[in-house]
Structures are given as structure tokens and as C-alpha cells.
Amino acid sequence: MSDDVDPLVAGGPSSSDLPIPATALVVVAHPDDAELQAGATLAKWARSGCDVHHLVLTDGSLGTWDPEMDPSTLVALRHAEQRAAAAVLRRGAGDDTRVHLLDLPDGELTASIATRGLVAEVIRRVRPQVVVGHDPWKRYRLHPDHAAAGRLCVEGIVAARDPGFHREQIDAGLAPHRPDALLLFEPDVANHAESVTAQDHATRLDALECFTSQIATTHLYKVDVAGSEDPIASWRSRELDSMRAVGAWAGVELAEAFHLLSEQL
Numbered sequence: 001m002s003d004d005v006d007p008l009v010a011g012g013p014s015s016s017d018l019p020i021p022a023t024a025l026v027v028v029a030h031p032d033d034a035e036l037q038a039g040a041t042l043a044k045w046a047r048s049g050c051d052v053h054h055l056v057l058t059d060g061s062l063g064t065w066d067p068e069m070d071p072s073t074l075v076a077l078r079h080a081e082q083r084a085a086a087a088v089l090r091r092g093a094g095d096d097t098r099v100h101l102l103d104l105p106d107g108e109l110t111a112s113i114a115t116r117g118l119v120a121e122v123i124r125r126v127r128p129q130v131v132v133g134h135d136p137w138k139r140y141r142l143h144p145d146h147a148a149a150g151r152l153c154v155e156g157i158v159a160a161r162d163p164g165f166h167r168e169q170i171d172a173g174l175a176p177h178r179p180d181a182l183l184l185f186e187p188d189v190a191n192h193a194e195s196v197t198a199q200d201h202a203t204r205l206d207a208l209e210c211f212t213s214q215i216a217t218t219h220l221y222k223v224d225v226a227g228s229e230d231p232i233a234s235w236r237s238r239e240l241d242s243m244r245a246v247g248a249w250a251g252v253e254l255a256e257a258f259h260l261l262s263e264q265l
């Protein structure tokens with residue numbers, strides 16, 4: 001989980017394992033954020049019949065260390081990677097209409113009213129019982145897109161549920177929608193755990209391996225590549241260890257940690 005503040009408070013989570021939602025929407029800044037931060041939970045829900053949708057806010061055009069990489073080539077690659085990863089999480093169920101790509105400029109995301117309206121529109125169309133997103137209140141966060149995406153998710157829910165927001169959508173036939181729960185991943189303070197199986201965890205890693213453009217910069221970052229004969233195996237092992245640590249906190253074998261908001265919705 002997080003580097004700076006341990007979100008796993010003493011005593012374990014206050015709640016575990018939401019009912020499997022019929023429909024879930026994960027709202028993220030970049031391709032791969034959903035799989036990195038909540039992939040095993042999304043895999044669990046999908047195998048239990050949940051219709052999992054992704055809303056990816058930026059185009060991912062800054063996600064490279066290669067100065068020669070053409071941005072439009074990278075964007076097309078990241079679209080394909082995200083669609084492939086989402087299909088792995090969904091185990092082939094559903095189709096690409098479940099991946100909603102806003103293609104806002106990577107690195108420039110702001111919680112503007114216009115962008116909030118775009119998020120609310122997707123929520124009003126998809127009508128998820130559970131929304132999953134970045135924690136906008138996480139301390140010591142560096143990446144501006146993650147903070148902005150968290151705000152857009154939270155404020156997009158308010159705008160989606162209240163009929164006075166973005167009336168042009170209501171006038172166009174989209175009804176307001178109020179989700180039952182919001183799960184914030186990479187939480188500042190975790191209060192909820194989703195237990196997952198080893199298969200859910202493996203599905204998450206398989207989905208993450210679809211992001212071939214990110215393996216060096218994200219997956220293997222902080223893995224001792226030079227000292228490892230098989231860096232991918234080392235990475236998979238490290239990921240399993242962190243999911244076991246959350247599981248120990250939650251009193252199960254493997255889990256992902258969240259901050260659950262439900263009464264506030």
C-alpha cells in the first residue's frame with residue numbers, strides 16, 4: 001500500500017466484503033490505476049457476475065521514460081492495454097463499451113466543473129451500485145492527477161445524484177443516480193477490506209501484465225531487477241506479499257484495503 005502513512009489502523013477494518021454489486025464503476029486518472037489499486041476486488045466481483053466498468057480520465061500520454069516515444073502512439077497503445085486488462089478482469093464477459101476513456105491530457109487533470117459533469121454523466125449512464133476511486137484526502141500524495149481524480153470521483157457522485165447538477169443531462173433523459181457505496185483505494189486511512197482469493201490476485205497480475213508499456217516504469221519499479229533472474233516473478237511475489245499483509249490486517253489470507261463511504265452518500 002502507501003509509502004508514507006500506514007493506512008492500516010490498529011484493530012483491523014470496521015467492515016469487510018460489500019455485497020457483490022450488480023454494476024460497479026472504477027474512476028481512475030490513468031490506464032492501470034484500477035488494476036494496480038483495486039484489481040483483485042474488481043476480479044472477484046466480475047467472477048461473481050458484477051458488470052465492471054472503467055472510467056479512465058486522462059490519455060496516459062506521459063506514461064513513458066522514453067523521450068523518443070510519440071505521444072499519439074503511446075495513447076493508442078495505452079487504450080489497447082486498458083481494454084485488454086479490463087477484459088482480463090471481466091474474464092472476457094462484456095465488451096469494450098465498459099471502458100470509458102475521456103482522454104483528457106495526462107498530467108493536467110483538474111477538478112473542474114466541466115470535467116465533474118463528464119464524470120457525473122458516466123455515473124448517470126452506467127448507474128453503478130458501487131463506485132471505486134482514488135482517495136482525494138490522502139496525505140503526502142505527489143501525483144496531481146491522482147488527487148484531482150479523487151476529487152472528481154467524489155464530486156461527480158454528488159453531481160450525479162442531485163438533480164440540480166448538470167440539468168442539461170436530465171433534460172436529455174439521463175435520470176439522477178445515487179450509488180450505495182464508494183470505495184476509495186490507496187486510502188489515507190483504511191476502514192474496509194475486500195477479501196480476495198489467490199485466483200483473484202492472479203487475475204489482477206495477469207491484467208497488470210497487459211500494460212506492457214508500464215512494466216519497466218511501474219511494475220518493476222523498486223524491484224531489484226539487477227539481482228533477480230526473473231524480475232516478473234519477483235514482482236509477482238512482492239505483490240502477493242503486500243496482499244498477504246493486508247489480509248493479515250483483515251483476518252483473512254489475502255485482501256485489498258479501502259476507505260468505505262456509504263452513509264455519506
Ligand SMILES: [Zn+2]
Binds near residue numbers: 029030033
Ligand atoms: Zn496513475
